[in-house]
Amino acid sequence: MDIRIEARNLTMLPEWEGKIDEELSKIECHYPGLLHHFRLTLIGTRHHKLGAFEIHITGTVPEKTIVVKEKGELVLPLIVEAFDVLDSELREHNRLRQQVARVEPGPSRGFITHIFPEENYGLILSAEGREVYFHKNAVKDMKFERLNIGDCVEFGEEAGDKGPQATWVRRR
CATH class of the missing domain: 3.30.160.100 (Ribosome hibernation promotion factor-like)
Known part of the structure; x- marks a missing residue:
C-alpha cells in the first residue's frame, strides 16, 4: 500500500x-x-x-x-x-x-438451432450469440425427443473440451 x-x-x-x-x-x-x-x-x-x-x-x-x-x-x-x-x-x-x-447470475437463455437425434445432441444459440452444445442427458423436465428447432430454452453453461456446453437445458 x-x-x-x-x-x-x-x-x-x-x-x-x-x-x-x-x-x-x-x-x-x-x-x-x-x-x-x-x-x-x-x-x-x-x-x-x-x-x-x-x-x-x-x-x-x-x-x-x-x-x-x-x-x-x-x-x-x-x-x-x-x-x-x-x-x-x-x-x-x-x-x-x-x-x-x-449474487449468482440466473440461467442463460437462448433457442435451439440444431438437433441431431441420432447422435443425441443439439446446439443452442445463446442470447449473447454463442453456440452452445448440449447432450440428450442434459435435458430436464421433458424428453429430448420433444425438443424442436426454435424452442426457447434456459440452460446452465460451462466450458467444455470443444467450447461452451450446457450442463442442463429446460424449455421456457
Whole structure:
C-alpha cells in the first residue's frame, strides 16, 4: 500500500505519528489488502470556533475513493475519530462488495438451432450469440425427443473440451 502522511501549518509530534501508525495498523489488520493508497493530512487552522485542527484522509479501494474530513480542538481524539469514520466506510464498502459477489447470475437463455437425434445432441444459440452444445442427458423436465428447432430454452453453461456446453437445458 502506498502511504503518505503530512502536516500543514504545524509540526507533526511523535505521539501523533504513533497514534496514526497504530490506527492504520488496525485498519490494515481488519481489511488486509483493501486499501491501495492512503493519504492523511493533518492541518493546523486558525478558526477557533470551527476547531483548531483538521484531518483529511483519502483512501482508494477497488472502484471507489473514500474521503474523510474531520475538525476538532485536540489532535489525538481527532485522529481516532477520523479513523473510526474510515473504518465504518471500509466496513460498508466491504459489505456491499460481498453482497454483490454473492449474487449468482440466473440461467442463460437462448433457442435451439440444431438437433441431431441420432447422435443425441443439439446446439443452442445463446442470447449473447454463442453456440452452445448440449447432450440428450442434459435435458430436464421433458424428453429430448420433444425438443424442436426454435424452442426457447434456459440452460446452465460451462466450458467444455470443444467450447461452451450446457450442463442442463429446460424449455421456457
